Structures are given as structure tokens and as C-alpha cells.
Amino acid sequence: MTRYFSEDHEWIEVEGDLGTVGITDYAQGQLGDITFVDLPAEGASVGKGDSVSVVDSVKAASDVYTPVSGTIAEVNAALADAPELVNTEAETGGWLFRVTLSDTAEIGALMDEAAYKSYVDSL
């Protein structure tokens, strides 16, 4: 399994043609206390870069873009009662949705962990 990162601060972990997507620990730190996550519908067709989810904090709402195209396979049901998981476990238990990739070549455009780290350091 390999993890990739987008410039919009999403992470995706890919196994075969299934990707698990969340927002990075850096992103949750910027947003602050998360109070609600609006998740996509399972089965929805999504295109790379589409806004598919919204993360609400006390202060503001933020779009989450899917870093790859495909079909939403599953959403993280635990977030309905515990949206704070996105704060406490952003890159593990606070994942947002799983997507069946329609074009695995799209992950080539994403950053690896080292590249994302230097990207964040440059912000």
C-alpha cells in the first residue's frame, strides 16, 4: 500500500484499484475543531478535483476534493457521530471515503510523503 498526497491537503492510500481518502493532519490543524462532515453518496461517480465532501469547523466550512476519479465505494459512517475523529485521527480512523479508481494512472500526478512534507514546509 502506498500513500499519496494532493496540494489541496488530501491523502489517498491505494490498494489495487481502491483508494481511501482523508484530509491530512496539517489540514485538520488549520481547520480547527471539526463539528460535521458532509460525505458523498455511495455509488456516486466522481471526477478528479471534484468537491465531493465538506468539512465543517466551528469557524468555517471547507471543501474536500477527490484526488482521483472513480466511484464512491464507501463512506466513513463513524464520522456521523464522531466528526472529531478527523481532528484526532486525520490520517487513520478519520478517513472520509473510499473510491474505486477509474484510472489508476491519475495517482502519478500526486505527491509522495516526502514531497508533501516539503510542500507543507514551504507554505
Next chain:
Amino acid sequence: MSEYPVSDDENGSEDFVEDLAPLNLPLDAWHREQGGRMVEFAGYMMPVQYEGIMAEHLWTRESAGLFDVSHMGQLEVSGEGAAEALEALLPGDISALKAGRQRYSLLLDENGGILDDLMVTNRGGEYYVVVNGATKWDDIAHLREYLPDEITLNHLDEHALLALQGPKAADAFSRLGLEPAFPGMPRLEELKFMQSAPFFWEGRPLGVSRSGYTGEDGFEISVRAEDVAALADALVAQDEVKPIGLGARDSLRLEAGLPLYGHDLSPETDPVAAGLTFAISKRRKAEGGFLGADKVLPMLAQGTPRSRVGLVVEGRMAAREGAKVFREDQEVGVVTSGGFSPSLQQPIAMAYIDAELAAEGTSLTIEMRGKKLDCKVVPMPFVPHRYHR
């Protein structure tokens, strides 16, 4: 990820401040040392949060929070006939305001639109006025235009302004050992809500009022810019006190049902629709004589088509400023402030809606991102005020 436009500013004239480089407040370095995350707000760099909005909000409700509100405009109006001169612009009974008393008032335009909301204090013949940060330059221009030449308007721009808010604010503040500035003036503990007095703290002059913007007991403290870091240090050295950012300031005032200028109040809103008729004193209702009175007084008698109301929203998705409000399929209003209430753990909002739907308990919906959120009209404040009366 990308953030939606942040709705925490009180910026009624965003275009005006947008082009200018942000200024630093006297406590800029202090905020950074305290771990504040600095953002541009009303033309200044200000701390939006320290440890997190939720924790800061709840801390203020149970203990005491220290807010830097030095971006706000501190003005002094003085001279023979200052009260009467202010009454030409404000709907409050300024002549009847006793020394050491503070009152909430409004700066109105000729149409009865709200140019700003403010606090005016009688400092023994001089009137100390605190206005919003984003509107202060427009307010000063307005006051200079309308005040007679013999009235002096001073901008106290070498003073900082702190707010200490929360149920333990009085305990923490009284430990600093302030001394009344003159014999016969009240001690700090004797001040009641909306009273004000001058003090010395270790020889440094402070203007203190028992008031604030959170719904809690607390104080607002005008202090010379050169003294503010020492005072802030002394306050956060008290166990009860933590620094609180603008984010929690906004969620606290929303729970307290207090409108935010530039969002819930603007030149397109009037005191009647805004539910601020308490700011129009009885004598002024009878006599008029303030700018906009010929528009506002008939509204008082006849009502207005819209009203500012509080809404509690079902579920967890917050309704945000600009969201449309519906009664069945009919659009009946718009949200002017909204967010997740840390104290109530549910979304709350203020909206302007058709006045005939403003009754408590009316069921409405709010459209957010293609969804319809169920909500109900509730009386404000959402969280009870705990002022020291």
C-alpha cells in the same frame, strides 16, 4: 481543501480595508509568544485562535478569557453641549446618562440605516465611545461631519483595549489590586453591569467598564498601549485566565444573541428589524431629533417587514451567512450569522425573516449546499446572559 470565505469579521466595508497592508496591534508580539494564529482582520493582524476555538469558547464560559480588541475605535467626545451633540446622531438618552454609566447605542444614517453599533460611557462630562474596528474610520468621518465645531472628537489611538470575560473574571481581575483613581470612586468589585470607572494599576491608568460581548460577566479595559503587555501578562498569570482569539469571540457573541456589525447589522438594516429598539430611549421615541428619526419612528409604530430572529438548526451541519431561509417552498429570509454552538453542541443562526414568521416555534428550513436543514425560531440569547447586575 479550500476554505469558504471566513465569516468572522465585523467588516462592513471590506473593500475599504482590503487594499491596505495590515497593521500590527500593540500586543502583536505578545499574541505570537502565546501561540496565537494570526490572521488579517479589520485591517489588523489579530489572533483567530490559540489552542482551538472550541476549548477557548468553553473556557470563557466556565472560567475567564482575555480578548485583545484593540482594533476597535476608542473615541472621546467633549466640549460644552457634547451630550446634545451626540443626541443629534444617536437615538439614546445621552443627557440622562449619569457619570460612570455606559449605554449601547447606534449610529444611524438619514434613512435610519445602521452605520455602526457602539458603547457610549459618560466619563464625567466627556463621552467615551467605542466603535467597531472595521467601521471606525467611516465613523470618525461621520462624526466630524455632523458634530458642531465646538465639540472636540479625540481618537484615542494610543490606547489598547482588552476584554476579560467569564464567570471568574471578577475574581481574577480583583487580584491585581486596582485602586480607584479618585477618592469616592467605586472599587472594582462594586462596579455593576454597564458601569464604568477609572483606576490605577501599579500607577498605570486604566478605564474599566463592566461589560462585554460574550453574555458573561466581565470587564473591558482601556489601557495605554505602552502598558498593555504588562497588563496582559498579569492577567494570564492568574490561573483562571487564558488568552482567547477572534474565533471564540464570534461563537460566544452568537450564543449570546449579540449582533455583529457588517453581518447582522448594516446600513440596509434598521433598529426595528434588528430588534434593537431598546437602544432608542423613551424620551427619544417621543421627541425624535436624531438622524434617521423621521424614518425610524414610524417603523416603531408600524413595524418592519423583516425581523432578526434566532434559529436552532437540526442535525450537525451549520447554516452559514448568506444561506436562504424558506417556509415550505417560499423564500422568506436569509441567514446573517451562523455556526456550531460549542455550548449547546448544535448549530445556531441569526437570520432576517418575514416579520409575520418571527414567532417562537415557527418551523422553517435553511438551504445549505443543496440540502434543506430543518430549523425553528427561538428567543435569543441562545445561552442565558450572566451579567453582574
